[in-house]
Amino acid sequence: MGAATASDVGTGRLDRRTVLKGVGAGSVVPLAGCLGTYDAVVGDSSGPEPVRVGVLAPNPQSDFIGRSMVQSAQVAVDERNDDHDGIDDRAVELVVGDTNGSPLEAKREYQRLVLEENVDVTVGTFASEALVNIMDEIAEQETLHLTSGAATQEVSQLVREEYERYKYHFRVGPTNDTDLGRAQIGFMNDVAGDIGWESIAVLAEDYPWADVPWETVQDRIDDTPVENVLSRRYAPSKNDFTDLYDEIADAGADAAFIMTAHTGNDALFDWSYPNRPAEPPQPQPFAFGGIHVPMQLPTYYEQTNGACRYGVSYSAATEQSEITEKTPQFVDKYEETFGTYPQDMGYYTYDAINLFAEVAESEESLDSADLVPVIEDISYTGATGNVRFYDPDDTYAHDRVYDPDDPTTVGVYFQWQENDEGVGVREVIWPDEYATSEYVTPPWLE
Structure with a gap:
């Protein structure tokens, strides 16, 4: 079925409800231009064994939110390789898992990223149901996951109640519900x-x-x-x-x-x-x-x-905002690369990868067990502001801190x-x- 034009919508010549079904969250948004197929790895595999980052996103080929998450991840990876020689002089590669907006598919793609693609960290997930459905996998694989799209408190409750099992999860954004x-x-x-x-x-x-x-x-x-x-x-x-x-x-x-x-x-x-x-x-x-x-x-x-x-x-931010100096830098790079601006979850995904890179390089380690206590104490300035996490025994364990006295967090x-x-x-x-x-x-x- 062909997509209606915006002018059709505005004049009421077509049923606006049918025309704009695709503009809502978790659905197709017709845009000029397409992403390439993301089955391949994005990055430079020459030199020492690369650091591999897995991103979980819904339908990045067709959904604006999933696409923004993947493209923001690509910006972060490209910047890390171009401006910082990767992580600890190792190139960074991006591997994409399409969750298809499904909790079951999210679980399958998480397993593929960790067990077959051997990623060192995962970021992303949009639907709360998808995130909840991979928590046991995160615990079993003991691999760091930085959420950049789901707000449910179910996962923070798991971290608080069974810390040793679920401590590998942190929510970079959005703030919890x-x-x-x-x-x-x-x-x-x-x-x-x-x-x-x-x-x-x-x-x-x-x-x-x-x-x-x-x-x-x-x-x-x-x-x-x-x-x-x-x-x-x-x-x-x-x-x-x-x-x-x-x-x-x-x-x-x-x-x-x-x-x-x-x-x-x-x-x-x-x-x-x-x-x-x-x-x-x-x-x-x-x-x-x-x-x-x-x-x-x-x-x-x-x-x-x-x-x-x-x-x-x-x-989280807009193309007009300057929450930190990194906000317009990221927006400009994104627009230069893709000809449009990031959606909400893209900002969080960008920050998640950069936070991981900073900690991994400072600790000279990719071992999730080494990185967890460092992230628990971190105060990281990203495109979305100051990123800190609630303590493990807090009601919102490992969620991003919301501080009304710090406007960068709200x-x-x-x-x-x-x-x-x-x-x-x-x-x-x-x-x-x-x-x-x-x-x-x-x-x-x-």
Whole structure:
């Protein structure tokens, strides 16, 4: 089936739900250009025995998130070989495992990477279910794994409860699901009132990934200056938000604050181009934002023909941000190499490989048992900020530390805006330290 164009979407000539199924997390996003086949190893195998890095990613040939993870890993490996002579004068090779978005396939690919490809470390995994399904394999192989895509706390609980068995797992990013909820509360405390969001409706799709962020927000939102006038979990099958948005409008909410990955496209279009009989369609009488995974895609503005303009979402970083000096360096190299920008999980994957390389070189060892205690004590400055890990006996053992007093650890909120050239850009609006623009109120709400 051929892909529809963005203009088809914007004018409503085609069913937007059918057209944009592929823009959500874990699905196909049509883009110009393709990756080469990743069955082969990326790197230089001449000289001493190379250091081998395995990356687990969903459908890197066709899925933007998986592709960004692999391409970010390639940038990290190329930089390590070109600028640092590899690791301890040994070339670094990248071996890719396509998880196909499946827990079973993730397990098979993990086994292949470690047992057949003899990788020294694995990074990646996107779906929480996939990560959980390889934890016993990580323990059995005693091989370091640095997660760069899944937020579930199940794995940190395993590390805490059976440390000697599961100590080889660390989460470089994203923050775990509780800390993901804490970041939303931080945004409410610091920004919401200033941008006119004095009352909100909190929405979350009924998928497991959203359970803990939802609970965290529900437990803490009454302590913020924002009034929560409506809360709803909605069915995974929901594809028409008209009735729900009518409730939000009737409740007088200034904004719909949503947690969505799989249903984000429908939620967006029913906000900005709602399926109503009036012509032309009128946007909803409230602002829109939250954790909206499709909006993290750097191509989303073009894919939606600008329908995401004024929408707000959360990310590790954007092409506009400078969390550390490494952020724009990585973004520029990525854009120079691939002609586009990385998605959220790409930033974490890049940091995971560089963190491993730094520790392996400093210790002159690839033995995971040698590296674990060093990583436990590390404070590493990466493209996503300061990377530190919770202690082994902490509730969130070996998860990335979320510290509200350290803005480099909390991620960024951005808003899709249009620049003077008519190009959509993700402008950072929080934290203040990294803001590249002020929030722009949708003109129909002024």
